[in-house]
Amino acid sequence: MNHQKDDQATRAGTANTTAALSSLELLGKTDTSAAVESDDWGADPPPGVSAVLVVKRGPNAGSRFRLDKAVTTAGRHPDSDIYLDDITVSRRHAEFRAENGDYRVVDTSSLNGTYVNRKSVESAVLTHGDEIQIGKSCLVFLTNSRTDPQRGAS
Structure with a gap:
């Protein structure tokens, strides 16, 4: 039995799960009424937002x-x-x-x-x-x- 391959697969699975959970958490945090959803503005707020x-x-x-x-x-x-x-x-x-x-x-x-x-x-x-x-x-x-x-x- 090759424990090294099993350990690598486990670490890879854990990393993928962690990345997926982090992405879900970030989506949840930024989905608020105060969050600005537009990505097309740079150094200034969009019109109507001061x-x-x-x-x-x-x-x-x-x-x-x-x-x-x-x-x-x-x-x-x-x-x-x-x-x-x-x-x-x-x-x-x-x-x-x-x-x-x-x-x-x-x-x-x-x-x-x-x-x-x-x-x-x-x-x-x-x-x-x-x-x-x-x-x-x-x-x-x-x-x-x-x-x-x-x-x-x-």
């Missing part, structure tokens, strides 16, 4: 989330608008708030913090192209209304 977050790195890489409510929640809680299934993310980690034409990220007393352009923030006004780090996820903020890049953490 701001989006694009997941650049992390478990949900490639996902896009509209910021079309007064408050959009992000965290590990399943009811979060932006669900981040990552043990380093708090259940209610951060909020993205639309305020007077600006967007602000607010850390909601998370354990591991929220970062904008690699700086820890409790609250920060976002500008086009800012990178927000929540746990292992890096989200890029894109907006149709450009704000002054000199503004930021507060």
Whole structure:
């Protein structure tokens, strides 16, 4: 009996199953009302959407989330608008708030913090192209209304 071939077949089967499950999990995570479904836009949100977050790195890489409510929640809680299934993310980690034409990220007393352009923030006004780090996820903020890049953490 050749145990090496059996072990290789088992590992290959496990890898295929894991990849399939990962794909199913990703589909489930990105199928939310906040997710932007269009793939035909690049550096700007689609018409009618003033701001989006694009997941650049992390478990949900490639996902896009509209910021079309007064408050959009992000965290590990399943009811979060932006669900981040990552043990380093708090259940209610951060909020993205639309305020007077600006967007602000607010850390909601998370354990591991929220970062904008690699700086820890409790609250920060976002500008086009800012990178927000929540746990292992890096989200890029894109907006149709450009704000002054000199503004930021507060």
